[in-house]
Amino acid sequence: MTVLDTGDKRPGIGTDAAEGGRGGLADPRAASLTRRTLPRQVPWAIAGGGVLLTIVFKLTLDNWALAVFLAGVIFIVALSAVSWRFEDARRARDRFATSLISTTFVLAVLPLVSLLGYTIQRGVDKLTPYFLSHSMRGVGARDDTGGVYHAIIGTLEQVGLATLIAVPIGLLTAIYLVEYGRGRLAKTVTFFVDVMTGLPSIVAGLFIYAFWILMLGFEASGFAGSLALMILMLPTVVRSAEEMLKLVPNELREASLALGIPKWRTVLKVVLPTAFGGIVTGVMLSIARVIGETAPLLLLVGLTQSINTDPFSGWQSALPLYVFDQNHAGNKFAEERAWAAALTLILIVMILNLAARLIARWKAPKAGR
Known part of the structure; x- marks a missing residue:
């Protein structure tokens, strides 16, 4: 019996093609992937x-x-x-x-x-424990003493009050826009949030000055400054929280609703914990946005050299006001204090951001829960 040889003897087909990777004819496309590359x-x-x-x-x-x-x-x-x-x-x-x-x-x-x-x-040479624990009360132009303690208290209280007001309002607004907002009202809210994003800080200060001090008759205080800072914080909180809520997969919402859980409880127990890390980051961005504002505080807070722990009564200093005042004092000791206060402000922002990241990581949903 004669066995017919049906193998194709054309070059590059059959045996030669099969042996292309072992010394035969190789695919040009494969060769293009093995061209020379620069050493690292x-x-x-x-x-x-x-x-x-x-x-x-x-x-x-x-x-x-x-x-x-x-x-x-x-x-x-x-x-x-x-x-x-x-x-x-x-x-x-x-x-x-x-x-x-x-x-x-x-x-x-x-x-x-x-x-x-x-x-x-x-500023590092002037940043000492004495500088952080004393105020400027009774310090003269030629005295190399005084500190920033009263300004730190003012900044923490004013920004803290602004955060306590802005975060709930901004978070609830973001929840409404993402979870419930449909129609003309949602579009109107979005429009005003976009407008407030580019609002100059002095305009917010003038608005609170006209409304809170001139119309209602309240005096300049730390709380008045907090109201202006709150206006500046709101759009950042709303926008960041809105984007984080949109990133939550709809499958999580649908799974919760399929189990018969009400909408509000789904938002509270499923959506918000999932987006918690991003929301905290947005809040910290808003705090960093307003903690260095000077113009509204010049109108609403006043400037004092003494410690005032009551933000609702009397003038109260703040770190931006302290830097502004010392920079215009016109002596070498004041210039050193201004740089040290600016460094203190930067350190406060860094500490707050670090604490927020740790909290966000601690509260973030864990796999297997």
Whole structure:
């Protein structure tokens, strides 16, 4: 019996194609995936060269911002050119996009880092336990004494009252817009929230001054300042909470409702705990937005050098007011106090953010519960 050989003997078909990965003819598409790539050290070496160029440009031009910008442009062009020469066009485009994003991120972070570093440099020497535990009562222009204790109390009380008012109102508004809001009323609320987002702080201060002090006859106090800060906090709280609630999967709501749980209880027990971390982050953003405001407090709080723990009666200082006052005092001791108070304000914001992150992580839903 004769056995017919039906195997295809064309090149690249049959046996040769099967052996393509073992020395035969390979698929060109597979070969394109194994082209040369730059070693990992090359981008870092080019970045190191960019740092050296930054130093050279700084010494030559005496301008940090221009030096960093020029070094960043050279880094992007150099990395893209090297990738184009030793890799291929697709990888070169990817390197260009990656280096552009990385450089712009560095350019965006540098002002923040430089501001923080300069504030620490100018204010750390004055930031002592004595400075944090004494007020400015009885301190003269030539006295290298006094502290910021009265301003810390004022800031914590004013921002705390504003938060106690703004967070419930903002959270309930966000819940209404996401869970219940349909129709003209929801659109109207959204419109006014958008308008309030861009509201200048002095306008909020003037509104509270006209309504609370001129119309109702109340005196300037820490609580009046809290009302202005509350107006500035509201849109941030509403918008951040609204976006976090929208991220909660609808399947969770549907599963809860399918078990016969009422809508309000589903929101309270399912939706809010799931979005808790994001809501806390939004609240901290709103606090950071208003804790450094000066203009409304100049109109509504007054300025005192003594300790006042009652935000509902009498003038009360605050850290932004303290910095403003010491910066205009016109002596070297006041300038040191101003920088130390600014550093204190930054530290308070950092501590509050850290505490909020820890609380959010502690209260976040855990797998298996």
